[in-house]
Amino acid sequence: MMIQAPKGTKDIYGTEAANVRWLEDMYADVATRFGFKEIKLPTFEHTELFQRGVGDATDIVQKEMYTFLDKGGRSITLRPEGTAGVVRAYLEHGMPSEPSPMKFFYCLNNFRYERPQKGRYREFTQFGVELLGSESPLAEIEVLSFLVTYFAAIGLDEYELHINSIGCDKCRPTYHAELKKFLAAHHDELCEDCQARYETNPLRTLDCKNEKCQLVLEDAPKPADYLCDDCDIHYTHVKEGLDQIGIEFEEDPKLVRGLDYYTRTVFEFVSDGIGAQSAICGGGRYDNLVETLGGPPTPAIGFAFGLERLRLELEARGIEMPGVERPDLYILSFEDTRGPALHLAQRLRAEGLTVETDIMERSFKAQMKHANRIYAKHLLVLGSEELKADTVQVKNMASGEETEIAKAELDDYLLENY
Numbered sequence: 001m002m003i004q005a006p007k008g009t010k011d012i013y014g015t016e017a018a019n020v021r022w023l024e025d026m027y028a029d030v031a032t033r034f035g036f037k038e039i040k041l042p043t044f045e046h047t048e049l050f051q052r053g054v055g056d057a058t059d060i061v062q063k064e065m066y067t068f069l070d071k072g073g074r075s076i077t078l079r080p081e082g083t084a085g086v087v088r089a090y091l092e093h094g095m096p097s098e099p100s101p102m103k104f105f106y107c108l109n110n111f112r113y114e115r116p117q118k119g120r121y122r123e124f125t126q127f128g129v130e131l132l133g134s135e136s137p138l139a140e141i142e143v144l145s146f147l148v149t150y151f152a153a154i155g156l157d158e159y160e161l162h163i164n165s166i167g168c169d170k171c172r173p174t175y176h177a178e179l180k181k182f183l184a185a186h187h188d189e190l191c192e193d194c195q196a197r198y199e200t201n202p203l204r205t206l207d208c209k210n211e212k213c214q215l216v217l218e219d220a221p222k223p224a225d226y227l228c229d230d231c232d233i234h235y236t237h238v239k240e241g242l243d244q245i246g247i248e249f250e251e252d253p254k255l256v257r258g259l260d261y262y263t264r265t266v267f268e269f270v271s272d273g274i275g276a277q278s279a280i281c282g283g284g285r286y287d288n289l290v291e292t293l294g295g296p297p298t299p300a301i302g303f304a305f306g307l308e309r310l311r312l313e314l315e316a317r318g319i320e321m322p323g324v325e326r327p328d329l330y331i332l333s334f335e336d337t338r339g340p341a342l343h344l345a346q347r348l349r350a351e352g353l354t355v356e357t358d359i360m361e362r363s364f365k366a367q368m369k370h371a372n373r374i375y376a377k378h379l380l381v382l383g384s385e386e387l388k389a390d391t392v393q394v395k396n397m398a399s400g401e402e403t404e405i406a407k408a409e410l411d412d413y414l415l416e417n418y
């Protein structure tokens, strides 16, 4: 029996790999322009980091982590998300004493034991940012401005930005009490999950996907109505800031997000390109997480989006992404010119051109066929005559036109005519 890739994982190659490379390069490029610096993290961490950082009551920690004992008997977990690891690194390397804000971007593969479906995998890639050290609503504007700029750079402009404020340690207890009162009164009408959430994480009932729960929760108290003055002013400034730089948004009073660490502003970019409305990106402020993980009080904000879901979204909307690179030139060689063909290819490749030549010892005809199959843009026949001459014939494969070019000028010609 042939061995297959585990359920929920996928091989990425060909056009998809080229798309993904482009999306990542563009992400790094735009993030750099906004002053975010790249961070790379270990693929596995101590399990405790996610238990404390993501929260014991979350679906991730309860049901979805890949956790195992290593040969030294330590409990290890494959990274399910990026934020906890970034904060761990921030503290481990003494970054709280560096000038604020610290701005990180990342492209990380994460692991969650979820039921696989379109756009949902057990190993997937998240692009994200974490901005640590700013309490100001301007930090919200900065990260949202970056996202909107990145989406525009890759051609995505059909989405909705939903925002909400879920308050802070000061105002949330009052809200929780009100919500629990409401949930208790409607206990029997809620799904089993929400009945359990009543005890563990009542806030999460608000974004339950069960239709019956959604109907019941229409009338539930909303976090934004219970904000303390500080949180209310903060939320108002976030909305004013978004207006000022022309970012459209919708307030969604039921938006809470699935992870425990969020405080104040939470947001999602929602789109229906892949089918039903779904979140292509989620994030928010997490002013307590650094402290929870043993650091000094440090306000912070971040987001993450799934690369696979983003790519499907662009594909569904017919947005073009660069595919597999076509060779600028195919050098067709013979038995006595294979070495020189490789030499010429090496010279042109060093100049930045994409060049292919025969490494299969194929016949002339078979090489022609191969050059067509890989969509080479130009063809050069390098025989013993051409080897001696100062000029060569270069054929444009699209037009069929042949041009005589001095060998020394080959790279300039190809660079100008690709």
Ligand code: AMP
Pocket (backbone or CB within 6 Å): 081, 112, 114, 119, 120, 121, 122, 123, 124, 125, 126, 258, 279, 280, 281, 282, 283, 304, 305, 306, 307, 308, 309, 310
């Ligand atoms: P979360 O970290 O759960 O807030 O998710 C943030 C974003 O990551 C989502 O909006 C998705 O785009 C993406 N994402 C989360 N889980 C998965 C998964 N299992 N497979 C693919 N993408 C995912």
